[in-house]
Amino acid sequence: MIPTGAARFAGVAGHPVAHSLSPVLMQHWIDAADLDALYVPFPVAPEDFDRVVAGLARAGCAGLNVTLPHKEAALELADTASASARAVGAANLLTFSASGIHADNTDIAGFLYALAPASIDYSKTRALVFGAGGAARALVYGLLTAGVTKLAICNRNLTRAEGLARDIAPDASLVPWEARDDALDGSTLIINATSLGLGGRDDLDLDWQRVASGSVAFDSVYTPLKTGFLAAAADRGLTAIDGLDMLIGQARPSFQAFFGRPVPDLPAIRHRLIHQLEAQ
Numbered sequence: 350m351i352p353t354g355a356a357r358f359a360g361v362a363g364h365p366v367a368h369s370l371s372p373v374l375m376q377h378w379i380d381a382a383d384l385d386a387l388y389v390p391f392p393v394a395p396e397d398f399d400r401v402v403a404g405l406a407r408a409g410c411a412g413l414n415v416t417l418p419h420k421e422a423a424l425e426l427a428d429t430a431s432a433s434a435r436a437v438g439a440a441n442l443l444t445f446s447a448s449g450i451h452a453d454n455t456d457i458a459g460f461l462y463a464l465a466p467a468s469i470d471y472s473k474t475r476a477l478v479f480g481a482g483g484a485a486r487a488l489v490y491g492l493l494t495a496g497v498t499k500l501a502i503c504n505r506n507l508t509r510a511e512g513l514a515r516d517i518a519p520d521a522s523l524v525p526w527e528a529r530d531d532a533l534d535g536s537t538l539i540i541n542a543t544s545l546g547l548g549g550r551d552d553l554d555l556d557w558q559r560v561a562s563g564s565v566a567f568d569s570v571y572t573p574l575k576t577g578f579l580a581a582a583a584d585r586g587l588t589a590i591d592g593l594d595m596l597i598g599q600a601r602p603s604f605q606a607f608f609g610r611p612v613p614d615l616p617a618i619r620h621r622l623i624h625q626l627e628a629q
């Protein structure tokens with residue numbers, strides 16, 4: 350349907366935002382559900398973020414997805430926030446209502462959505478997370494809520510990993526970057542939450558022979574879809590999951606929050622996004 354003057358609208362704010370797949374994803378679902386709605390990319394510089402959000406909220410926007418570099422600022426400006434957004438220290442979803450601006454973090458749900466097909470028994474999982482930035486914080490929080498009790502975090506900057514552990518996972522063991530291959534022994538879920546591999550550059554190289562068969566590898570990166578990290582995990586015979594399903598999974602609760610209905614069930618959406626990625 351072509352949007353009318355009464356259309357409900359939402360969007361994504363980022364800096365830059367032109368590479369975002371969210372407009373393609375959301376508009377695809379809007380069209381499939383035949384909603385009088387639209388979803389708009391908003392390029393917003395950091396110094397303008399608060400004013401743009403306040404203006405959009407006043408103009409009747411339903412809410413915003415928030416991407417880099419605004420995720421911390423989004424949490425700070427909100428009137429209320431979910432416990433998960435507060436724990437992670439970042440929000441990727443703002444919803445606007447008469448009672449104010451509410452912040453949430455749906456990256457956590459997106460991550461667990463991506464892992465769901467692997468049918469992981471989290472209570473028996475030994476998880477190893479590489480990274481300690483915003484994505485790692487959401488993933489670590491997701492692992493703990495899913496029931497993981499054996500967790501190791503390995504980051505180049507160990508102080509940052511210590512901060513993550515202090516804030517979210519005090520029982521996690523911390524692994525110095527130089528010992529990353531040693532940490533693979535006994536790990537059954539290996540996660541790349543660093544930006545290594547992004548854009549096909551500087552892959553996270555690991556000695557995959559040390560990982561037991563039957564283990565799962567997840568890469569938060571989805572450009573490219575098949576990073577060196579995932580290719581090597583697949584060569585080892587492991588279940589290898591890319592970051593695209595996390596993107597789809599984080600958008601699902603956002604769509605529900607903006608447009609008041611669940612996402613239409615469209616298995617083809619992944620192909621549509623891959624097509625979009627190839628065109629970029």
Ligand code: NAP
Binds near residue numbers: 479544545
């Ligand atoms: P961030 O906060 O900037 O953190 C970057 C992380 O990468 C840090 O742990 C950093 O380590 C590490 N890193 C960067 N360059 C490195 C290098 N040369 N060697 C070793 N470690 C390096 O970024 P983020 O927001 O957490 O994002 C991380 C990744 O997750 C990105 O690729 C992003 O695209 C992806 N992501 C995916 C989704 C999705 O839906 N699939 C959602 C969010 C994020 P130091 O602390 O030592 O610098």
